[in-house]
Structure formats: C-alpha cells, structure tokens
Amino acid sequence: MITAMSKPPSIPLPTHHPDADLLMRYAAGTLPAGPALVVATHLDFCPVCRRQVHAWEAVGGALLNNQRPEAMAEDALERALARLDAPLPTARMRPKTEPKVDMALPPALRQRALGPWRFVAPGIRGRAVRVDPAEDYKVMLFRVGAGMAIPTHGHRGMEYTCVIDGAFSDAFGRFASGDMAAVDAAAEHQPLADPDSDCLCLIAVRGRLRIHSLLGRLVQPLVGL
Amino acid sequence: MGLPEAGPAASPPASTVVLEDVHARHLQAIATQGDRAAYAALFRHYAPRLKSYLMTTGLPAMEAEELAQEAMLTIWRKASIFDPARARAATWIFTIARNLRIDAARRSRAADAALAQESLTPAEPEQADEVLSALEVADRLRATLATLPPDQLAVVRLSFFEDAPHPDIARRLGIPLGTVKSRLRLAMARLRGLIDPVGVKP
Numbered sequence: 079m080i081t082a083m084s085k086p087p088s089i090p091l092p093t094h095h096p097d098a099d100l101l102m103r104y105a106a107g108t109l110p111a112g113p114a115l116v117v118a119t120h121l122d123f124c125p126v127c128r129r130q131v132h133a134w135e136a137v138g139g140a141l142l143n144n145q146r147p148e149a150m151a152e153d154a155l156e157r158a159l160a161r162l163d164a165p166l167p168t169a170r171m172r173p174k175t176e177p178k179v180d181m182a183l184p185p186a187l188r189q190r191a192l193g194p195w196r197f198v199a200p201g202i203r204g205r206a207v208r209v210d211p212a213e214d215y216k217v218m219l220f221r222v223g224a225g226m227a228i229p230t231h232g233h234r235g236m237e238y239t240c241v242i243d244g245a246f247s248d249a250f251g252r253f254a255s256g257d258m259a260a261v262d263a264a265a266e267h268q269p270l271a272d273p274d275s276d277c278l279c280l281i282a283v284r285g286r287l288r289i290h291s292l293l294g295r296l297v298q299p300l301v302g303l
Numbered sequence: 304m305g306l307p308e309a310g311p312a313a314s315p316p317a318s319t320v321v322l323e324d325v326h327a328r329h330l331q332a333i334a335t336q337g338d339r340a341a342y343a344a345l346f347r348h349y350a351p352r353l354k355s356y357l358m359t360t361g362l363p364a365m366e367a368e369e370l371a372q373e374a375m376l377t378i379w380r381k382a383s384i385f386d387p388a389r390a391r392a393a394t395w396i397f398t399i400a401r402n403l404r405i406d407a408a409r410r411s412r413a414a415d416a417a418l419a420q421e422s423l424t425p426a427e428p429e430q431a432d433e434v435l436s437a438l439e440v441a442d443r444l445r446a447t448l449a450t451l452p453p454d455q456l457a458v459v460r461l462s463f464f465e466d467a468p469h470p471d472i473a474r475r476l477g478i479p480l481g482t483v484k485s486r487l488r489l490a491m492a493r494l495r496g497l498i499d500p501v502g503v504k505p
Binding site for chain 1 (some may be wrong): 322339342343346347349350351352353354355356358359364367368371372375376379380390391392393394395396397398400401402404405409437440441444445448449456459460463464465466494495497498499
C-alpha cells in the first residue's frame, strides 16, 4: 500500500505524523501560519502525508463544485477578459532583498525570513522564523547540541515540532528527521537530543513557552518565546 | 453513463467526470493557445462558486468578488503548470483560491509580504502509482460527497472551508449541537476511510 517504499530514500521516512485533522485543516487552508509551516516542513519529508493532503484538497475541489453559485457583478467577465493582457506583476512577488537561500533547510523553510542565531542556553541556539504575528504563534528554529536537554517546559496552547536534522527523544518517543509532534497544553516534557549529533528542529508555539528552570526564565526574554 | 467504470461501491457519476474532463481541456487550451472562449467557459462555472466559497470563509461579498477575480486571473496565468495527470481541475482551482485567500488575509493584516505558498509550483515528481492512486482517491471522495445527504454536506462544508467550531455550525444551521457532531462524525469517517484506508498512522 505504501508505494514510497519502492524508491530507496536517502533518509528513512518519518514515523511520527500529523493526525488526519491537522492534514485536513492544512489542506483546507484553515490552519494558522505557525502550525501550517511545521506541517509543510513535515510534508517535505513525507510522501504518505503529501498524498493525504492531496486527497483533502480533492475534497476541497469537490466542495467547490458543490457550492451554490453566488452571482458575480454583471460586468465581471468583461473585466476579467480585459485583465488578461495586463503585464505580469513582476515586482510585487519579489522580496526587496533577495534572501540568502539555505539549501540545508527543507523547501518549506528556504524562502522564509529568518532572524539571527542567538544563544538560548549552553548548547542551544535558536533563531526566529517570521510568520504573521496576528495569529499568535511563535515559530523558532532550534539547534540543540548533541546530548543536550531542552529545559523542561510546558505551554498554554499546542506546541508543534518537526525535526529537520538529528533526533531527540522525550516521553513520547524518539523523533528523527521529518518526524512531527503535536503536544497539547497539559503536557510537560523534556526533549533530549541524541548523543552523537546536533538536533535541528522547527517549533511553533501558541502564546509563550513556560520554561521551568532559573536558566529558562533568564533566557526566555532573549528568545522572545 | 455508458462508461466502463471500474471501482466497486463508489465510482463517480459519469456526468461529473465528463465535466471535470471538459474543465481540464479548457485549462490546457488556455495554456497552449491562450484560448479566451475556454477561459470564459471556466469563468462562468468557477467564478460564482469561488465567490461563494470565499464568502463561506467569512469574506464580505465585495472582497470575495475581487478575490474570485484574482483567482481566475491566476488560473489564466498559471494554466501551463496544471497537470491533469496529477490533479483534477476543481482540485487545482481550489488550491489556487485557498492560497490567495491565505495571502490576502496576511496582507490585509499588514504582515510582511507573505510568500506565496509552494503548492502552486510543481514539487518533485511523485511516483507514477502514487499519482494514479491520488486521482482515484479524488474521484472516490467526490463520489462519496455526492452521495451525502444535503444536511451532512452543509456541515462538512462549514467545517472544512471555515474550520467553524461546532456550536457555530449548530447556530448557523439552526440544528442541535449533538446533531452537528453526529453528522460530522458520520461524514468524516467516510472521507477519512477513503483518504487513509490502511490506517498507516495513529
């Protein structure tokens, strides 16, 4: 059934996936920007979930065809035809300064505006990933040194994580490249990076992280979480 | 009707398939010849439905109309990247409108110019059998949606397009909350069964 097995992938396929509800909301376009970016990152690694997103998009297409038509303005088609020859808007889509594309990042993240790397705690650095602030999600890339623990933390809202490189383990299991975790507010966990390599992961959190250590409280203002 | 359709329980009604094929041919005519008649035909079918979809997501009529226009213009410009072997016309058109809506919402909140979502540019080619099964799944989903009673379909639409909380749906459709939940559970179970039949995931 899982056809992706036929091509030998350079890295193993993810084993931790977003649930059906997240994939549906991603495909429907109703997921807020933060979690949507984490899901998009997982999709870069996961053909199984890509296929499911396509299927939910097909639901969207079918529902679109089922929509009760809403009358357009009388001259709508005329206006539409008149616009066809307008020159392509080249300037609008281009960012003012061409961002440096980091090819080590998965495609979903390559064109994102990224903040500078900052010290978070010994062995941990983080950089902000720009998303629409109105949706109340903070998105960060974390690089956690081999064998390092991320300080114990809890959060008020959901926390979405996708591992990009390396791996970490916590009470929920081991998470390697492409693996995604969605942890709810009640959970308090302490992720620990694998001992042999750094772990690079993308995290979206609603509201603020609550880090339960003196160090955590000290660094919190620095990372803006 | 007379189509030698395979598929046991839920092969799509022939009329819908034909309609989709016509739309796919229109898109290809736009891509290869800049065919305005084909564009006008697509516009007449999709523009009012796109406007309706956009209003369902909460946009006022004027903005929905503008964004439907924008989506149709995007369809004209990007017709050459539509690949009928990868997606049905309606699916592709839905993703265009969905992405424009997301971008418009972010622009209107004066966030920094959000970059257009990736899915409009073809990703790396999928395995041939994956693509085939994606189209099959799409057809079965559509067939399943076509068999849903209108009251179930209304609940699915509000939930999918709008992510509306269940109490909102109940209020707007004037039905009890329990009814919303049971209808949604029934319909979603059928759709999910098609989308993730082997339950590869927890």
